[in-house]
Structures are given as C-alpha cells and as structure tokens.
Amino acid sequence: MKIVHLADSHLGFSGYNRLDEHGRNRMEERVYEGFDLAVEKIISLRPDAVVHAGDVFHHVRPKIRPLVVFQRGLQRLTDAGIPVIIISGNHDAPKSFSSSSPFLLFEGMKDVHIAQRYAYERFDLDDHAFHCIPFCLEPDEYLQEFGKIERSGRDVLVMHGLVESLRNKRLRTVGEHELKDSLLKRDFDYIALGHFHGQARVAENAWYSGSVEYFNFGEAGDQKGLLSVDLEDGEALSVEVRPKNMIDHPPVDCSGLSTEAIAEVLMELCDPQAVRDKLIRITLRNVSRAAFRRIDQVKLSRLGAEAIYLKVRPEFDDEKEERMERPADRFSLQQEFVDYLSQESREGRIAEAIRKEVAGYGSAVLEKAVAAKNTEVLDAPQ
Amino acid sequence: MAQEKIGGEFGAGILNKKSLTPENTTYRIISKSVSEYHFIVPFDLPDAERVEVGQIFSVKDYDQSSSRKLTFLARVLDVQHGSNYDGNWDTTIKGTQFFDRDQIFNRVIAEPLGCVRDGSFRKSRTIPTKFSPVSRAEQEEFQFLRQVMGDIEIGYLRNGSRLVEEIPVALHSDSMDHHMGVFATTGMGKSNFMKVFAASCMRLAARGKSKFGLLIVDPHGEYILGEGRKGTKGLVHLSRYSSSLACYSTDYKNCQMPQVEEFSISFSEIKPEDVALLYNWSPPQMDALEAISRTFDSDNWLDEIQDGEGLARMVREGFKESTIQVLVRRIKNLLEKNAYIKKRSSLPNILANLQNGNVVLVDIPRMSDRAELFLLSVLSRYVLEEYKKEASDGRKNCLITIEEAQRVLGQGSNTSRFESIAREGRKFGVGLCAITQQPKLIEKQLLSQFNTLVVMGLGDRNDRLQLEESAKQDLKSLDIEIQTLEKGEAVISTLGIPFPVPVSVHKYEHYLEHLKAEKAPEESLTSGPGFKPFLE
Known part of the structure; x- marks a missing residue:
C-alpha cells in the first residue's frame, strides 16, 4: 500500500x-x-x-x-x-x-x-x-x-x-x-x-x-x-510541491561601511527578479547606527515591493558592548509575579496573610496562560 | 535553701516524706552525661508498658517558679537489669526471700535526640536537671520532630516496634547531590525502599518542586511493573504522576507499554574505556585499547577498527596483529550481543528528563553482569560529561543509583569512572546512590563522602563497623537497633535531620494507594473539572 x-x-x-x-x-x-x-x-x-x-x-x-x-x-x-x-x-x-x-x-x-x-x-x-x-x-x-x-x-x-x-x-x-x-x-x-x-x-x-x-x-x-x-x-x-521561497541571507559584516556601501549591499541582495514572491531576511552585522539611519526608508521599502516580505535586521556596532555590560535579567513570568507580590507585601500594600495564596493561585494561572500562548505561537490576531 | 540544692521541689519531697514508693525513683533522670541519659523503671512491667530499644521518651525539665521550660527527647539504646545490691545477690540464697522488690529495677540507657526550646527543635547541648520526670513521648512532642523532616517521604517514624503514623520520615531533597548509600542484605526490602523513594520523587516532580532527577538502572527488572508472582507493583502503576516518570527498557515486552521507550545507545557514544570494563585484558591488549582514542576518530572508532585499514593502522602503531584481532573479535561480539546499540540513542532524552528533575528508569532485565556494568559506564559517563558543561537555567541536579555498588566502588576495582563521580560529581550536581549488601567492601574514603545512609539490617559486624566509622552521625549507639531491624525497617542518617532516625519504610503498594487518594494541595484553587468540549 x-x-x-x-x-x-x-x-x-x-x-x-x-x-x-x-x-x-x-x-x-x-x-x-x-x-x-x-x-x-x-x-x-x-x-x-x-x-x-x-x-x-x-x-x-x-x-x-x-x-x-x-x-x-x-x-x-x-x-x-x-x-x-x-x-x-x-x-x-x-x-x-x-x-x-x-x-x-x-x-x-x-x-x-x-x-x-x-x-x-x-x-x-x-x-x-x-x-x-x-x-x-x-x-x-x-x-x-x-x-x-x-x-x-x-x-x-x-x-x-x-x-x-x-x-x-x-x-x-x-x-x-x-x-x-x-x-x-x-x-x-x-x-x-x-x-x-x-x-x-x-x-x-x-x-x-x-x-x-x-x-x-x-x-x-x-x-x-x-x-x-x-x-x-x-x-x-x-x-517537493513548490520551490523554496524563503531566503535567510547569511549575516553581512558591515563594519566600517558607509551609508552608500550598505545601500549597495542591500540593492544587490534585493534584485526585483530575485525577491519576487519571496520571504527574505537580511541581517547586517556591526552596522554604524548613524550610517544606517541615513538610508532612505521609503526607498528601502520599495526595494522589497515584489517580495511577500522583506526584513532588514541591523545589529548595531554599539549594541554588543551594552549587552555585554548588562545582561538582561530574565526570570520566568511566575517568578516575576512572586517577586512583585513580595515587594508589594513588604511595602504593606498586600496583606502578608494572603500573599502566599495569591502567589500560588496567580502562578498557576500564569503557567497555564503561558502554556496556552506557546501552543498557539503562530496564531495571528483574528 | 538546702532543699533546693538537693533537687528542687522533688528533693524537698524526698526529705519531707517518711516512706518512699517506687514512683519516687523510677522514670526520673538519674545520670549521666550530655550524650547519655539513664533512668530506671520497675523490673516487672506488664507487656504493654515494657521499655523497648528504639522507643522515644520525653524528659520534661519544667519548674513552675523559674524559667526552666525545656523538653528533651531521648531514644532508648539499651535496657539493663539493675539493683541496689552488691555482689552476687541474685544467685545467693539467704533466708526465705533473697531480694526486696523495691531494690531492683531495670536501668534504661537513652541517647538524647535534641531538645525543644521555645517551640523549636534543636540539638541538645546540655543535660536535663537531675530527677526530671521521664515519660513516653506523646503526639504533641512528636510533632516537634516534624520540623526537621524533608520533602521525600520514605516511611513512618518508629517508636520501638510501634509506628508513629503522624510523623512521616522524609529526606531532604536539598542534600541529594551529596551521595547516598542504601545498605541492606537480601530480602530486607531494598527494592521496596527504592520504589517508595522514586515514587516520592515523582510526586515532587509532578508538583514542580523536584530539585534533582533520579536515574535508576534496574538489572533485575523489578521496578517497572513489580514482580507479578509476589503481587508487588511497579513505578508504572503510579499513573497519577506518570508525567514525571520516563521509562526505557531493553525488554521487548515492556517496550509495548505506551510510556516505555526502547532503550538504545548509539555507536558514537561508546568509548574504548567502556569496552575495557567488559573483559579481563592482558597488559598489551590494555595498551592497545588506550591507543585507540589517539589513533581513530572518537565518534567512529568502532567502525574504523573493524575494517582492514583500521587493523593496519594499529599495527603501524606498533601493536601485534594478534592483539588487535582479539580486540576486534571482542568488539564484534559486544555489538552482536547487545542489540540495544543502534544508530539512534535514548541518552539525550534521558539527560533532558534528569535535568528537568524527573525520575528515569532504565530497565535492563536478564543482562549479564559485565554487560550491565558496560551500560552503566556509558550512561554515567554521558551524564557526568553533560553535567560538566555549563548549567542551563533551571537545570536540576541528578542522582544516579548503582546496584551492587561494591563492584564499582570497591577497593582495587578498575572502574575509576564511578569513583570519579563519587569524588567530583558533587561539584557538577551529580550524586551517586550506591546500593550494596556489603559496605565493608566499599572504600572507606568514598564511604565518608556519603551524607545520607539508609541502613536496612546488616548482620555482618564488619559491615556495621565500616559504616559507623564513616557515617556523618554517630551510628555506634544504634548498633543494637541495626542488628534487630526487621524487614521493611531502616535506620536513616541524613543531613537535615539532626539524629539517625528509625523508620518503618512504607510498603510500596500501600503508599501507592495513599498517593492515589491524596488530595493535591492546590486542588481547591486552580484545577476545576477539566474542559471537555461539546462533541456534536
């Protein structure tokens, strides 16, 4: 069979x-x-x-x-x-x-x-x-x-x-x-x-x-x-049912590139024939913030007119160091909630007696909500 | 004032009374030190009131007027005949009656467990006032012991041969990255204990409170479904918490169950040192094995060495052809005999489950001793290596159980891998749970790294001595207790509980019923009746 x-x-x-x-x-x-x-x-x-x-x-x-x-x-x-x-x-x-x-x-x-x-x-x-x-x-x-x-x-x-x-x-x-x-x-x-x-x-x-x-x-x-x-x-x-239409270009290193040079890179990658009906992502590494800002946004969006989607993702050269200095504190939502409650209760806004119960109930609800959200991560708003 | 000095109110009572009754002398602390309390009891108590080894007594050091408000808890170590006579009075016939009932008694020797001060239980650093009254501990006093119990329930506190059902004995999961030892002779309820322990871990994990993943490798095939002929049950039967159990098996029949995955390891996960465990090698063969890792690609050596080119390369390295042929033959043998060696591997799943704090059961029934060691070696090396890598957020520690641990942790055994887990595993969050009948064969230095000891009856004096010498808590005083343990009873010494505890381990089948019926703590708040949509 x-x-x-x-x-x-x-x-x-x-x-x-x-x-x-x-x-x-x-x-x-x-x-x-x-x-x-x-x-x-x-x-x-x-x-x-x-x-x-x-x-x-x-x-x-x-x-x-x-x-x-x-x-x-x-x-x-x-x-x-x-x-x-x-x-x-x-x-x-x-x-x-x-x-x-x-x-x-x-x-x-x-x-x-x-x-x-x-x-x-x-x-x-x-x-x-x-x-x-x-x-x-x-x-x-x-x-x-x-x-x-x-x-x-x-x-x-x-x-x-x-x-x-x-x-x-x-x-x-x-x-x-x-x-x-x-x-x-x-x-x-x-x-x-x-x-x-x-x-x-x-x-x-x-x-x-x-x-x-x-x-x-x-x-x-x-x-x-x-x-x-x-x-x-x-x-x-x-x-195969149809040819692949997603292109995630390998990151382009833009250190030291001027506005014009960056624009040239983008134009090259976004040839109208090549982008037609495609989903395209271009990642620019180490871009100078000033140089990128001077790129004409209207023209940039026109570049991807033939594509279903064109995403230019700049990673600025000044960002990396910032990130190194202060890694973001990432806690789970439940942990954030529990911490928030403790803080509120320390400052007397929530009675200590009910804090634990609220934290327990709230965390459970959050956990369910997160689980539900993640299962439908692709859901577009209706 | 003089009366005060003799013994407070009680002393005054003695001086004022003309005649004394045995009640004035029995059940009162008479000696002797911070580490040992003595009191006497009538020598002819009825059965119901007999004093037994292991019973817990409370000593109330109260004084109405002053600030003495301590309650000491003490456990009976020994009961001895005693009297106020000298010499061989009890075998000497003189007159019609050779003793006076008031003058003979039983002396009870008890060890302090701790004292209750201001409602909290702690180690005792002092001695109860002389003549403080002693009585059998009541519920109220037992409640203080609850404070020191952990979260992995094992059984009930034993008070002599009676159970105190209100006080479940529970280990602390915080201390489980330290190693644990389970010592029992055959038939003392070792596998029952392990099942209860695993069930409690599953319960914790299902509630999101697990602090470590438990890896059980079961060579007897008795944990997964229990033993049908004996009517025992297995971990699979705890369906309520099945989400926190991951089962792997080499047994075809067991693999038919939905929750059991077929156990397999891939070729690339086998290292020459695992093969070294399987046979007794001659020194040149051993050399050749060691040379493999520098001669071949570590992921592909099993294939490479089996073809002609591989043989030639080893010969070029200076090894005799016959030596290599033996090696290759044995490797072929290994691959043929162990059908679970495949392309795919269960190890990443096992690791993920451990890191999530679940209980992982690897069921390998009917496997030879050496094959089992081999598998255990591959498995534990993989786990240790992965744990040595940087910890991800929320990674839980893990505890690896090893049955018949004297094989791998004994003096002079060539299985240094397990020793290295015992020595350095703790740094990376990997603990060992060594199960053995003969602690005397385990190296003393390793044994001293074990912070939780579960002793379930050891007849051999040398076994007990070995444990007593390396235990973190003084087990010597419990020597008699350990000798008299019956099936299903245990003495547990662990961090977090300030004294060695006598336990009656739950019978797994009963515990299973209890867990099934237990109400979840959050039930009242969050989980209502589940959503079942309308099905038209």
Missing part, C-alpha cells in the same frame, strides 16, 4: 501585511495555492490513501475561504478515488466551550475519515489499520489513548505534537505540545507525525512530513513538502 503523508497546511494563516491587487493577504493566498498544488501533486502520485497529520486550519474558527479551499481539495482527492485520513492538531482543535470543531462540516463525506474527538480512532483501509490519536488536552491523555490501540499486524500511527527528542535537539523547552518518544514503537509500519514544520525522520519508522509552506524565519533551514510512503518496505520519499 502506498500513502502520501502531509501535515500542517495551516489554511487561513495570514501575515506580513502585504496585500495583492484584490486586497487579499498575499501570504494567506500563497498558503491556499500551496494546498491546491499539494492536492494536484498527490493526485498525480496516485497513492492508496492520504494522511493529514494535524493542523489543516490555522484557527479553530476558520473563515469561509479556508473552509472552501479545504472542501474543494477533499472533493478532488476523493473524486480521484483517494481516501483521506485527517486528525485535528493543536491549532484547529477547540479549547473552549465557545467553539465547535471545524471538522464537523466534513464528517460524513465519502472516503473522508476524521479523528477530532480528543480520543483514539481507528480507520481500516485496504489491509492496513490507521490508528489516529488527534490533539488531546492533557499530555497524559496521549498515553491513555495510545493504550487503546490493538495491533492488526499492519499498522500506521498518526499523531500531532513535538516528540521529545526533537524538542531536546532544538532546545525548545517551554509549553510545547509534546509527545513522548516512547510512543514511537518499532512495530508500526509507519508513524505519520505533524506539528514540526520541517521534514524530519525521528525514528526508523517515524517521520514528520513538514508543512508545504515556510511560515517564519525559524524554518528557513527546513525542508518542506510531502512524503510518499511505501508501507510495504517503509520507505519514505520526499516530494
């Missing part, structure tokens, strides 16, 4: 404030285009099934447009006779009573199987069992849900979250939606993962397909696309 594995389409993601001639967000449009291209690519690959491992939509309450784009894609796939398996991810699973899952709209469609109920679901296609664990609210629930799996002998596991070994490597420790490595059992024919936006193999049989699009500069080094997987031998081939 051959499947295509994709994830993290984030339909509805918009950003970078660039509009097209119809007044639509260019980044958002690009994401829709990418999804359409992915569907086309999948149809041309003629797999026996498609697995989308979470985060189809960027928001729990998507606008009509992403819903339509998704429905159109689903229809095309199923019309081509390709069944689709989908799980909800941290972005598109509701976390409050006020919202229902957007996937309710697509339930009941022929050949579309959706796991979105915070619980394990199994779908049997051909001779394989697809074990789906969608987004769950508490980390412990993944273990519980995993415990419900009964192996058929030919099994595929679909999950959404960051596996701990990947987290350790990337040194991202706070508030991530984490999956234990212990869930990546050897006896699955294939484990399709979503959440991490780069293509990555995290165990012999477990892969992140990555997203189709580049969403932020943290992903500049990632490979993107689909994975075409042969379940018989477990081989996963990377399939």
